[in-house]
Amino acid sequence: MADNCFHCGQKLEAEEILFDQKQFCCLGCKTVYEILNLNGLEDFYAMNRDAGVRPDDKANRHFEFLDTPEIFEKVVDFSDDGTTLVTFHIPVIHCTSCVWLLESLHEIHPTINYSTVHFSQKDVQVSFKDQEIKLSEVARLLTQLGYKPTVNLQSLNKKQDGHDRTLLLKIGVAGFCFGNIMLLAFPEYSLPFSNNSPEAWLEGNKEFFRWGMFLLSLPVMFFSATDYFKSAWQGIKNKFINIDVPIAIGFWVLFLRSTYDVIFDLSPGFFDSIAALAFFMLIGKWFQQRTYKALAFDRDYKSFYPIAVVKIKDGVEEPSLLSDLKVGDRILIRNEEIIPADAVLIRGEAMIDNSFVTGESKLIPKNPGDKIFAGGKQSGSVIELEMIKNVNQSYLTQLWNNEAFQKADSGLNRLTNSISRYFVITILFIALASAVFWYFYDSTQIMQVVTAILIITCPCALALSSPFILGNVMRILGEKKFYIKSTSVIESMAKTNEIVFDKTGTITENQSAEVKYSGEELNVNELSEIKSVLKNSNHPLSRILYEKLRTNQLISVQHYEEIFGKGQIASVNGKEIKIGSKSFVGATDITPVNQTQVYISVDGKIKGKYEFQNLYRKGLENLIEKLDEYGLSILSGDNDSELAKLKTIFPERTNFHFNQSPEDKLLFIEKLQSQEKEVLMLGDGLNDSGALKQSDTGIVISEDINNFSPSCDAILDSKNFAFLPEFLRFSKLSIKLIWTAFLISFLYNIVGLAFAISGNLEPVVAAILMPISSISVVIFATLSTRLSAKMIFKNLE
Amino acid sequence: MVMASVSLAAVFLGLFLLGAKKGQFDEDESPAVRMLKDDKKVKDKIDS
Numbered sequence: 001m002a003d004n005c006f007h008c009g010q011k012l013e014a015e016e017i018l019f020d021q022k023q024f025c026c027l028g029c030k031t032v033y034e035i036l037n038l039n040g041l042e043d044f045y046a047m048n049r050d051a052g053v054r055p056d057d058k059a060n061r062h063f064e065f066l067d068t069p070e071i072f073e074k075v076v077d078f079s080d081d082g083t084t085l086v087t088f089h090i091p092v093i094h095c096t097s098c099v100w101l102l103e104s105l106h107e108i109h110p111t112i113n114y115s116t117v118h119f120s121q122k123d124v125q126v127s128f129k130d131q132e133i134k135l136s137e138v139a140r141l142l143t144q145l146g147y148k149p150t151v152n153l154q155s156l157n158k159k160q161d162g163h164d165r166t167l168l169l170k171i172g173v174a175g176f177c178f179g180n181i182m183l184l185a186f187p188e189y190s191l192p193f194s195n196n197s198p199e200a201w202l203e204g205n206k207e208f209f210r211w212g213m214f215l216l217s218l219p220v221m222f223f224s225a226t227d228y229f230k231s232a233w234q235g236i237k238n239k240f241i242n243i244d245v246p247i248a249i250g251f252w253v254l255f256l257r258s259t260y261d262v263i264f265d266l267s268p269g270f271f272d273s274i275a276a277l278a279f280f281m282l283i284g285k286w287f288q289q290r291t292y293k294a295l296a297f298d299r300d301y302k303s304f305y306p307i308a309v310v311k312i313k314d315g316v317e318e319p320s321l322l323s324d325l326k327v328g329d330r331i332l333i334r335n336e337e338i339i340p341a342d343a344v345l346i347r348g349e350a351m352i353d354n355s356f357v358t359g360e361s362k363l364i365p366k367n368p369g370d371k372i373f374a375g376g377k378q379s380g381s382v383i384e385l386e387m388i389k390n391v392n393q394s395y396l397t398q399l400w401n402n403e404a405f406q407k408a409d410s411g412l413n414r415l416t417n418s419i420s421r422y423f424v425i426t427i428l429f430i431a432l433a434s435a436v437f438w439y440f441y442d443s444t445q446i447m448q449v450v451t452a453i454l455i456i457t458c459p460c461a462l463a464l465s466s467p468f469i470l471g472n473v474m475r476i477l478g479e480k481k482f483y484i485k486s487t488s489v490i491e492s493m494a495k496t497n498e499i500v501f502d503k504t505g506t507i508t509e510n511q512s513a514e515v516k517y518s519g520e521e522l523n524v525n526e527l528s529e530i531k532s533v534l535k536n537s538n539h540p541l542s543r544i545l546y547e548k549l550r551t552n553q554l555i556s557v558q559h560y561e562e563i564f565g566k567g568q569i570a571s572v573n574g575k576e577i578k579i580g581s582k583s584f585v586g587a588t589d590i591t592p593v594n595q596t597q598v599y600i601s602v603d604g605k606i607k608g609k610y611e612f613q614n615l616y617r618k619g620l621e622n623l624i625e626k627l628d629e630y631g632l633s634i635l636s637g638d639n640d641s642e643l644a645k646l647k648t649i650f651p652e653r654t655n656f657h658f659n660q661s662p663e664d665k666l667l668f669i670e671k672l673q674s675q676e677k678e679v680l681m682l683g684d685g686l687n688d689s690g691a692l693k694q695s696d697t698g699i700v701i702s703e704d705i706n707n708f709s710p711s712c713d714a715i716l717d718s719k720n721f722a723f724l725p726e727f728l729r730f731s732k733l734s735i736k737l738i739w740t741a742f743l744i745s746f747l748y749n750i751v752g753l754a755f756a757i758s759g760n761l762e763p764v765v766a767a768i769l770m771p772i773s774s775i776s777v778v779i780f781a782t783l784s785t786r787l788s789a790k791m792i793f794k795n796l797e
Numbered sequence: 798m799v800m801a802s803v804s805l806a807a808v809f810l811g812l813f814l815l816g817a818k819k820g821q822f823d824e825d826e827s828p829a830v831r832m833l834k835d836d837k838k839v840k841d842k843i844d845s
Contacts, residue, residue, distance in 0.1 A: 168817045177811040180803050212799070 006045070007033050007052035028055030032145055032501035039108045041101065043638045048097045057225075062334060063136035063143075065308040065319030066151070072135055074321075075151065075307075077125070086141065088149035093122045102147060109133065109141060110221040113746035124149075148349030151307050167289065171282045174224040178275035184216070185272045186211045189764045193315060210262045222253055225278045227285075243420040243463050246427065249410045250458025251277070258450040258763075270455060273766045274590075275458050280774045288467035288487055305391070306339050309333065312384065313760065322391055329387050333378045335538070343376045344392040351539075352376040363539060375686060379538055415738060416466045420459065423449070427457045434757045445759050452761035456752035460770065461745030461777040466738050473734045476789045481717035482727055492696045493731040497679045500691070503636035503646075503682040506701050508614040509718075515548045519608015523706040528553045529572040530600060534580055535559050537568055542579070543596055545610060561575045567598075576603050578663065614642060619722030621649050621671055626725035631677065635660045635668060637687055667689035680723075686710050723793075730792050737784050741777050748773035 003012045005025035017024040020037070024030040032052060044052075050398050053329040065071055078085040093099070098117070102124050105115040111133040115126045124147075128138055139149050151585045187202055187209060197392035223777050227719040232248035235241060251274065258269030310332040311320035311410040317332060322340055325331070330346065333339055339352070350366035363379055366372055372385065374394035391397065431453045437445045475482060484490065501507050522530070532555045534546040539562075560570040567580010578585050578601045585601040587609070624632070634646065650656075657668065669691045672679050681688070681695035684702065689710040692698030698712040702722060716724070755761045 165817050169814055172810060172813045172817065176806060180806055182800065183802065208799075212803075 005029050005054070007054075008054040009052070010054060025321070026054060028146065031055070035108060035145065036101075039104075041104055041107060043480070044097055044101050045089065047100060048095055053092045053094075053098070055144065055146040055148075061338075063139040063151075065268060065310070066135045066139060068308070068319045071308055071319060071321060076135065079130060081203050082129055083127060084132060084135065085125065085127050086135060086138070087123050087125045088139070088151070089121075089123055090142065090147045090149050092121065092147055093117065093121055098147070101145065102142075105141070105151065110740065112138070151303055163280045168285055170224040170227075171279070171286060172218050172552075174275060174279040175218045176283055177224075178272070178279045181213045181216050181272045181275045184212045185268060185767065189767065190212055190267045196399040206268075209385055210268055213269065214259060214262055217255065217274050219269040220275050220278045221251065224282060224723075225251055228281070231461065237545055239425050240417075241421045242417045243459065246420060246424050246457070246459050247281070247463055248503070249266075249454055250460070253451050253454040254458070257455065270763050270766050273455070273763070276767075276771050276774075280771070280778075281460055281463055284464045284467040284471075284778075287385060287471045306338060309337070309340060325387060325391060327387055327390055328436075331385050331387065332382055333373070333385060334382050337378055337379060339374055339376050339378065340371055340394075341391045343372050343374075343385035343387045344384050345370050345372055346384040350382055350383045351379045353379050363541075373605060408747055415735065416463065419462070419742065423459060423462070424683055427453070430457075430753065437757075438759070449757065449759050452756035452759070453753065455766060456756045456761060456769070457749050458770075459749075461743070461773040463746060464774055465741030465745060465753075465777045465781060467739060468736050468778050469734055469785055472782060473730065473789075477727060480723060480727070480793065481720045482714065482723070483716075484714040485712070489697060490731045490734055491719040493680065493728060494735045496630065496680040496697060496728065498631040498633070498672055498677040498679045500635060500672070500679060500681045500695065502631045502665075502681075502685070502688050502691075503642075504614070504638055505684040506682050506688075507620055513544050513754070514613040514615045516611045516613065517608060518611065519600075519606070524551060525573075525603065527551045529575065529577055529602075530579065532557050532572055533560070533568060533570045533577050537562055541596070541612065543566070544612070545598060545714075577601070582609075616649065616720065617721050621627050623722050624650055624761060630728075632659065633668070635691070637661070662687045662690050667695050669694040680728075682716075683710070683712075703731070726792050730789065733788050734785060737788065740784070743778055744780060745773055745777055748776075 003016075003023065004010065005012060006022040007024055007029035010025050012023060012025050016029065017030050019033070021029050024033065024034070029052060032055060039040060049349050066075060072079075072133060076084050076086045090102075093102070099119055102117050105126065106112045110477075111129045113127040113129065115124055117124050124142075126138055139151070140150050143728070160335055167227055189204070227247050228244045229249065231242065231244040235245055244543055254270045254274050254277075258271050258274070261269045263268045291643055295613060305322060308319045308321050310317050310324070311325070312330040312332060320329075320331075325341065331340075331343070345366050345368050347368060350370070350372060351363040352366055352372060353363055354373075354437050364376075374389075374391070374397065401741050431450050435446050438449050467487070470490050472492055474484055527549055528551045531546060531549045534542045534549070535554065536557065537543070537546075555572050557570045557572050560568065562568045563580070563584070567578060567584040569576065569578045569580075571577070579598060581599070582589075585606055586600040587601075587606050588600050597609045598612070599609045600607045626652075632649065632650060632653065634657065636656075636658050637660055638658060641657070643656060643658070646656065657664075660668070665688060669681060670680050673694075673696070678697075679695040680697040680699065681691050683689075683692050684700060687698075692700065692710060692712045697714065699714045699716050700710060700712040700716050703718045716727075749770060750772075752766075754770075755765055
C-alpha cells in the first residue's frame with residue numbers, strides 16, 4: 001500500500017485521513033478532493049499523479065480587505081456592469097493539472113464566468129459576476145483549493161506594459177529577407193559552376209535580381225539591425241568599444257560596398273551576407289534573452305508585505321492600504337500576519353516569529369509596551385499595535401536605502417567586450433597595413449581590399465559564441481534547479497574566489513531540526529498522547545516535534561490550554577500532560593544556556609526532554625571539502641553556541657562572525673571586496689538582502705523557489721544545495737568554452753582575411769564562409785556545453 | 798515567378814508579424830492543456 005497522499009502526493013507523516021477509500025495527508029487535501037468530486041472534476045487525478053497542491057491550513061484566509069472599494073479598485077483589472085476581471089499571481093502553479101483545474105473554476109462556482117491561466121507567469125485571470133460573489137470570496141475559493149493568490153504591495157505596481165515583442169518581429173523580418181535574398185542571389189552564384197558561356201537570360205535579368213536584393217536588404221538595415229547600431233553609437237559616445245562597434249562597422253561596410261557594386265555593375269554585392277548576419281545574431285540575442293519569467297529576482301520588502309492591514313479608527317475596524325498608514329495609527333495584526341512597520345504592542349499576546357528577518361524560527365514573546373520591529377510575523381491571537389515609524393522608514397526597510405541598492409546592474413557582457421577592444425584595434429591595423437601594401441602594388445584596388453577586410457572580419461561568430469554558450473549553460477543550470485538571473489552571473493561566478501555563507505536557513509535546514517530525547521523512555525501510548533496534545537499548538541517547536549513523533553494514533557484531548565510563552569497543558573486518557581519550558585513543568589536539571597528544549601511531564605512527573613539542534617543540510621561536509629580553493633566565511637545573526645560544531649565541519653581558514661546585523665553583513669562583504677576579492681554570498685532571508693546585493697554573486701537558497709526570496713542574482717533549490725561546487729566548476733569551464741569558440745571564429749577570420757588581403761573576396765566566398773563560421777560556432781556551443789555538463793554532473797543526482 | 802514567390806513569402810511574413818503582435822508566442826504552455834479539457838457543461842446536456 002502506498003503511503004502517499006492521494007491528492008498532493010506527499011508522504012503521509014504527521015497524520016492520515018481515510019476518505020472514499022483513499023488516503024489523505026491533511027484535511028485540506030481531503031476537502032479539495034471532495035470539491036473536485038462533487039463538481040465532476042475527478043479527471044484532475046487522471047492527468048498527472050499527485051498533482052494536487054496541499055492547502056496550507058495555516059494560510060491566512062483573511063481577504064476581506066479586498067472588498068474595500070479603494071483596494072478593490074487597485075487590485076482588479078476591470079470592473080463594469082456586474083462583471084469584474086482580476087488577475088491573481090499564484091506561485092504554486094506548476095503543472096498541467098493546475099492549469100486544468102484553475103481553468104475549470106466556473107464549474108465549481110457558477111458565478112465565475114471563466115478563468116485563464118498564464119502558465120509561464122503563474123498568473124490566473126478570473127472573470128466573475130461581482131453582484132453575486134465578492135472578490136474576497138474568489139480569493140478564498142482559490143486558497144481553499146490550495147492555490148493561494150499572492151496579494152502584496154508589489155502587485156499594486158503590476159499594471160506595466162505587456163511583452164516586448166520587437167525582437168521577435170525583427171527576427172521574423174530578417175528571416176524573411178534572408179530567405180528571399182538568397183533566392184535572388186542564387187542565379188549569379190551558380191554561374192562559375194556552369195560550363196556553358198554566360199547564359200543570356202541571366203545577363204538580361206541581372207539588374208532585376210540585384211536591385212531586388214538591395215530592396216530586400218533595406219528592412220534588415222533599417223529595422224532588424226538597428227539595435228546593434230544604437231548600442232555601438234552608445235559605446236562610442238562613452239568612449240568605450242563594445243562588441244557592437246565592429247559589428248556595426250561590418251554591417252555598414254557590407255551595405256555601402258554592396259550598393260556601390262550594384263550601381264557600378266561590379267558584382268552582385270553581399271546583400272545575402274547582411275541578412276544572414278542579422279538573422280543569426282538576432283537569434284543568438286533571443287536565445288540569451290529568454291529567462292525565467294515566473295521567478296522574481298528583484299523582489300524587495302514590498303513583495304513581502306501585505307497590501308493592507310486592519311486599522312482601528314475611532315473604535316471601528318476598517319481595512320486600510322499600507323501606503324495610507326501613518327505614525328500613531330492603531331493596527332490589528334492577526335495570526336500569521338506580518339507586522340508592516342516598527343510599532344509598540346498595545347494589547348494582546350504577541351508571539352513574534354522573526355524568521356524572515358533573522359532567518360531564525362523562534363517565537364519571541366512580547367508584552368504590552370514592548371517595541372516590535374517590522375517584518376516579524378505574529379503567531380497566535382490578535383494583537384493591537386501602535387505604529388511608531390512609517391512603513392518605509394522602519395528598521396528593516398531602511399536597509400533598502402543603502403547605496404548597494406542604488407547601483408544598477410550594468411548587465412554588460414564583460415568578457416566579450418574586453419576582447420572586442422583588442423579585436424577592433426587588430427583589424428584596423430591589418431586593414432591599414434594592407435592598404436599601405438596595395439597602395440604600392442596596385443592603388444586602384446585599395447578600397448576593394450579594405451572593405452573586404454572589414455566585411456570578412458565582422459565578428460559575428462565572436463558575438464554569437466558567448467550568448468549561445470552562456471544561454472545553454474543557463475538552461476542546464478536551470479535543469480539542476482539552479483536559476484540564474486542573467487547570463488552575466490555565470491561570468492561573475494567563474495571569477496569567484498571567496499564564498500560567504502549565512503548560517504541559519506542557509507547551511508541549516510529551515511523547516512526541520514535534529515530532535516534528541518533524553519530521560520525516561522516513553523511507550524507507544526504515551527507518544528500518541530503527547531502527539532495528540534501537540535496537534536493543537538501552532539508553536540514552531542510543537543510543529544517540528546509533531547512531525548517527528550512516529551505514531552499514527554491520535555486520541556481526543558480534553559481541557560487543552562496553551563499558556564502563552566510557557567507551554568501547553570491538557571488531559572488525555574485521564575492523564576494530565578504538560579509540554580513546555582523547564583520552569584513550566586518544574587524541572588530542575590542543569591542545562592547549557594543556549595539550548596532549545598521542550599520538557600514533558602505526565603501527571604506531575606517529569607518524563608524527560610526533547611533537545612532541538614540545528615540540522616545542517618545534507619552533503620554540507622562534502623561540499624565544504626570540495627571548496628578547498630576558495631576562501632570561506634560564515635556570517636550569522638545568532639550567538640556562537642554552535643561554533644564548536646561548525647569548526648568540525650569547516651576548515652581552519654574559515655572566518656566566523658556571529659551576532660551580525662543585516663548592516664554588518666553588508667559591510668563585511670564590502671570589506672572583502674576592498675581586498676580585491678570576488679565574493680559569492682549564499683543567504684536566505686531578508687536579513688541577508690544587503691549582503692546579497694553587495695556581493696558579486698548573490699545566491700538565495702530556497703526550500704520552495706516560488707516563495708518569497710530577497711533580491712539576488714540566482715536562486716538555488718535547497719534540494720540541490722550540495723551541487724554548489726559543481727555549479728562553480730561548470731561556470732569556470734563554460735568561460736573556457738567561450739575562449740575556445742572565440743578561437744574557432746578567429747580561425748575562420750584568418751581564412752577569410754587571406755582571401756580579403758589578396759583581393760579575391762568574391763561575394764560567393766563571403767556568402768559561404770560567414771554563415772559556416774556562425775553555424776559551426778553555434779554547433780560547438782551547444783555540443784560542448786551539453787557534453788561538459790554530462791561530465792561534471794554525471795556522479796550526482 | 799520570382800515576384801510570385803516573394804509576394805507569397807511576404808504574405809507569410811505578414812501573418813507571422815500579425816500573430817506575434819497579437820501575443821501568439823507569449824505563452825506556449827497553457828493552450829496545450831486547455832485543449833485537453835472537456836467541456837463538461839455541453840456533455841451533460843447531451844447526456845440528459
